[in-house]
Each structure stands twice: as C-alpha cells, then as structure tokens.
Amino acid sequence: MSLPPGFLDEIRTRVPISRVIGKKVVWDLRKSNQARGDWWAPCPFHQEKSASFHCDDQKGYYYCFGCHAKGDAIKFLREADGMEFIEAVKLLAAEAGLQMPEPDPRARERTDRRTRLLDVTEAACRWFRLQLQTGAAADARDYLARRGLDQAALDRFEIGFAPDSRTALTQALRDKGFDESLIVEAGMSARPDNGGAAYDRFRDRIIFPIRDGQGRCIGFGGRAMDPNARAKYLNSPETPLFDKGRNLYHLGPARAAIAKGQRLVVAEGYMDVIALARAGFEGAVAPLGTAITEEQLHLMWRVSPEPVIALDGDAAGQRAAQRLIDLALPMTGPGRALRFVILPAGQDPDDLIKAAGPGAMGALLDQARPLVDLLWARETEGQVFDSPERKAALEKRLQDAVAKIPDDLTRNHYAKELRSKQWDLFGGTSRRVDWTPGKRKGSARPSRPVLPIPATVSDPQAAGSLLEGASLLICALRPELVAQMETRLERLSPQDPDRAALLFDLLGQTQSAAGQRGLETLRRDAHLGLTPAVIDTQDTETVAAILGNLLDRLEAQRAIGTELARAEAEIQGEADEGLTWRMQQIARARHRAERPELEGGMDLNEDRDALSAQLSEFVQGQIWRKPPRR
Numbered sequence: 001m002s003l004p005p006g007f008l009d010e011i012r013t014r015v016p017i018s019r020v021i022g023k024k025v026v027w028d029l030r031k032s033n034q035a036r037g038d039w040w041a042p043c044p045f046h047q048e049k050s051a052s053f054h055c056d057d058q059k060g061y062y063y064c065f066g067c068h069a070k071g072d073a074i075k076f077l078r079e080a081d082g083m084e085f086i087e088a089v090k091l092l093a094a095e096a097g098l099q100m101p102e103p104d105p106r107a108r109e110r111t112d113r114r115t116r117l118l119d120v121t122e123a124a125c126r127w128f129r130l131q132l133q134t135g136a137a138a139d140a141r142d143y144l145a146r147r148g149l150d151q152a153a154l155d156r157f158e159i160g161f162a163p164d165s166r167t168a169l170t171q172a173l174r175d176k177g178f179d180e181s182l183i184v185e186a187g188m189s190a191r192p193d194n195g196g197a198a199y200d201r202f203r204d205r206i207i208f209p210i211r212d213g214q215g216r217c218i219g220f221g222g223r224a225m226d227p228n229a230r231a232k233y234l235n236s237p238e239t240p241l242f243d244k245g246r247n248l249y250h251l252g253p254a255r256a257a258i259a260k261g262q263r264l265v266v267a268e269g270y271m272d273v274i275a276l277a278r279a280g281f282e283g284a285v286a287p288l289g290t291a292i293t294e295e296q297l298h299l300m301w302r303v304s305p306e307p308v309i310a311l312d313g314d315a316a317g318q319r320a321a322q323r324l325i326d327l328a329l330p331m332t333g334p335g336r337a338l339r340f341v342i343l344p345a346g347q348d349p350d351d352l353i354k355a356a357g358p359g360a361m362g363a364l365l366d367q368a369r370p371l372v373d374l375l376w377a378r379e380t381e382g383q384v385f386d387s388p389e390r391k392a393a394l395e396k397r398l399q400d401a402v403a404k405i406p407d408d409l410t411r412n413h414y415a416k417e418l419r420s421k422q423w424d425l426f427g428g429t430s431r432r433v434d435w436t437p438g439k440r441k442g443s444a445r446p447s448r449p450v451l452p453i454p455a456t457v458s459d460p461q462a463a464g465s466l467l468e469g470a471s472l473l474i475c476a477l478r479p480e481l482v483a484q485m486e487t488r489l490e491r492l493s494p495q496d497p498d499r500a501a502l503l504f505d506l507l508g509q510t511q512s513a514a515g516q517r518g519l520e521t522l523r524r525d526a527h528l529g530l531t532p533a534v535i536d537t538q539d540t541e542t543v544a545a546i547l548g549n550l551l552d553r554l555e556a557q558r559a560i561g562t563e564l565a566r567a568e569a570e571i572q573g574e575a576d577e578g579l580t581w582r583m584q585q586i587a588r589a590r591h592r593a594e595r596p597e598l599e600g601g602m603d604l605n606e607d608r609d610a611l612s613a614q615l616s617e618f619v620q621g622q623i624w625r626k627p628p629r630r
Helices: 007-014 017-020 072-081 085-096 105-131 134-144 151-156 168-175 180-185 251-259 268-276 294-303 315-331 349-356 358-366 371-378 386-403 408-427 460-477 486-490 497-507 513-524 531-535 542-570 577-594 604-620
Strands: 039-040 053-056 061-064 160-162 205-211 217-224 233-235 307-312 339-342
Touching: 007 072, 007 085, 017 039, 017 053, 017 061, 017 072, 017 085, 053 358, 072 085, 072 294, 072 349, 105 205, 105 217, 134 160, 134 205, 160 513, 168 180, 205 460, 268 349, 294 315, 307 315, 307 358, 315 339, 315 371, 315 386, 339 371, 349 358, 371 386, 371 408, 386 408, 386 486, 460 497, 460 513, 486 497, 486 542, 497 513
Parallel strands: 307 339
Antiparallel strands: 039 053, 053 061, 160 205, 205 217, 217 233
C-alpha cells in the first residue's frame, strides 16, 4: 500500500529508535549517553562481547562497526524479526498512536483475498487434526507412536492426517462456506486438466502444518502412508501464501528460541526438526522439501549470524553440503557465516538422539566445522597431489572459489586459512611467509619478529613515518591488539591529519571519514607491502610481537632524536675532533636502532638506554670545550 508523504517521518519522530531496538539488546550504560540519545550495545546481528552497535535517537539510525549492519527502526524490525515492510510500519504506527492510512481499493482487495486464503488453510489445519483421531488414521497413529511422538508432541506441532478420500477435505471446506475457487487457490484442492470437479491434494498422508514467521498457516507438508506412493513427501503448491523456496519449517518458534540464546540448527526434514526441538534444540528449522535456496539463506541470517547446517551422513547429505558451498560463498561475510555438522553415516538427528541422547547431539553441534573446512574437504578428499600440475590445479580451484566472496576481509581470511592448509598438506612446498621466531645467527638468543624498513627508505623522518604507518595498519586490520597496546598507541602523535583521525578511531572504537581515508592511504602505500604477511599469520602472539617491535623502534627513534637535540643545543663553541668521532658513533647507533635486522638484530631497549647514558656523559663532561692551556 502507498503511504502519504511524511507518515514515516512522523513515526520516526514519535518513536525513538532506541525504544524499538532496546527490546532486543542490553545497552552498555557506561558507554551510552542517554541524555543525548546516544546508545551502544553488543550487536544483535552477530556474536560479540564488545559494544560496537551504535544507535542514535536524533538521527533515527543504527550502525554496527563490526558487521556494518545499518538502517532505521523499520529495517531493524525486518532484519531482526523477519517482518514485512507494511507489518513493521503497522507495529510502529500503533506504538506511535497513529492511525494507519486507508489503502487504495486494489490493495485492500488483495489484502482481503489473502485473509480469506489464510482462513481456508487454518480451517484445513483444524480438520486434518480432527482426522488423526478417527479410525481411518489408526496406522498413522501407530507410525507416529513408533517414532516416539506422544499426544503432547502431536498437539505442539499440530500434526494431522488426510484420509484416503478424493474429496473429503474439499467437501468439508465447502460445508464451512468457502468457495471452491478459494479452496483451489489456497492449494488445498486441485482441478483436473479436463475441467472436472476439484479433488483433494493430500490423501492418505500424515500432515505437518507450515507456518510463517508470524505464525500464520501458509501451507502443509504430507508424508505418504503408502510405501509405494510416487512421492514420500508432498508439499502445498505455489500459492499467494506459500513459496517453498522462501520459507522454513518451524521458523517462528525457532526465532523465539534463538532470541533466548539458542543456536539456529538447520535440519533436512519435518521429523528431524521435531526430534531436535523435543530434545531441547528448539532453534531447529528445515527447508521445505528442496535444497536450501538463496532466499532461505538470507532468511536464516536474519535470525542468526551463524546457522549450523546439520546434514545426514549419507551420499545425499554430502551432495547437499557441496551444493550449499557454491551457493553460500558469494554471500558470506561478517554476520553471514555457516557451520556444518555431518551426522554419522546412516543416521539422522532423530536416530542419533534416540541412540545416544541429546548430549551426543549437543557435542556434535559444538564441533560444527566452518564453511572453509568443507570447501577444503571437497577439493582435496580422495585425491593425490603428487605432481606440480595437480597442486597447481588445486590452488586454481581454491582461488576461483575464494574470488566469489564479496567481502574483502572475509576473502583475505579464507585465503590465509587455505594457504595454511596447503602448507600442511604439501609438507612445506607451498608458498608461505613464515613469521615463526627463530635463532639469531651467531647468538643463542631467539630473535624478535620484525618488519624491515625497505632499503630505499634512508631518510630518518621517512623511516619513522613508515614505522608509524605499519603500526596503524596492523592495528586497523587486527583490532584485537588495540587494547593490548593502548597505552603505547596513545603516545603516537601522527602529523598527518588522516592518520591522526585513524588513531582516534582505533582508540575510541569509532569510525570517521577522515580515519577511513587514512586507512585506505596506508593500504595503498607500496612500502607497506609486507604488512599483509602479518595478517596472514594466525598466531596473534607473533603479530603482537611484530607490532611491539614497531613501537619499540618508534620510541627508540624519538628518544635518540630528543637526546641529540639536547646535546646539540648545549654545545657552544667549536667542538674538538673527539666530539666529531663520538657524534658519528651516535649516528651509527641511531641507524642500527632504525634497522634492527642489521648488526645481528640488536636489542632496542638496551641500545636506547646505553645511547642515552652516553649522551648524558658527553653533555655533563662538556666534551666540546677545549682544555685550558697550561
């Protein structure tokens, strides 16, 4: 429906966005400024501990500095609760005390038609449930009992039965006053091609109602009782209510469970979901009889940033996992991840839970593997890489797969992880930068990992700028190190305003246009080409040591410059030849401090202290004064 100009603005004015979002998050009151309408919290769209999710009541927008989710109150309701646009507007209008505008006649007619179709499916759901209690459903009840479903489970999941009759449901719905054309449009009946009387779509089947995220019955799934039936499972056809590629079974209850801290588990079928939910894994959903679609993936990510895909351990489950890899890679990124559980061969979740209990299922879910592991397994399992050509072919396939990932950071981390796996597989023959601390030549003391200054950078000021830039770039790419180095980073004083803005953003966990410019400039700096090798290093301790080395060198350079300036300021008159020699020694020491990879890898702290003491001795002794004539 069309809304009058200014209606949405009036809603935003009356309903602070923090009131809407505050129902889903816990505000960090130490970081928030309530008087200004400035709110911070852990992001509801991806798992984190820090408060990187920002909400501004004055502007009416939210933004997460971690996963980059952003929008207004309407978008939040759509993303967090899976609402349609007009549903979100209606909810906010009610909260604002505003009357929704009257829709145009055609839109009203469509809404009324949809309401009548929902009335048909709800009436059918009630009829199916009643049929499960009849004598004709005895075999169906026995089957459900063998599967361990008691009356409480039948009621909870609204399980019913369609008798083996060609027109029983159609006639029952007619008797309730529904027009036959409406019954057919809702997918409950079908008309033969020759134009004869409508007949029931579901016959001699156990019925599972399918409800959307708002709890409305939009269709059904039916399991055949006849083992020779052409289709073991049959879903409702595509209707104005039901699109099997855009919905998930058990979505509404699963979303409520996930909001309380459970994980989203994606199983293969109705009975798998029922078994999982009854075992305590209430965040379980299933696609509707088809392979997972792109729309279903987006729907999952609205509910949880990292769904766990639980697949049967048979060949069909393996094929489903491999298809999902290619589907998910072009959409993966921060807040849009997948993990996988492959069940033991020949078992589905129901089998595993019955055989080993819910604890076994929980342990398996805890060990879920990330998407990158499944990609690696698909490209390597059952193959032999005994020639350069085969290794090159593997690397080409992996590169092509990773190239599909749209997010730069995610793509880089995939590449790093796959290079590490290649290294392990090929026993060191794959290209990889090794940052593991080793031994110094001629010394038993282990060396500290460093980033060398390129030989082309000889000017001390330029070298200092490079050290500063590398430090800031590492912190921007590895933000977990900022808190560890916070005190030392605060002592930096970049002269470039964009670098200064980037440093401010890093320390304050904010984001500014100037800071982003500074980061992009550092990324493009040719002299910082070695820095990505730091990011490729999985060992955070090693990267922290490299960052510490950079800051050591910056502080050593600053200390040396200060001492030299003080000495030069105190020197008056002409210096003797001895002073000239001593100053040359200081210059050499300064050069070694800036190039620690030379001279056997000197210890910066020791050199800086020794140099400072030497300069103090020179100054106190006034070595520049010529001795008096005797």
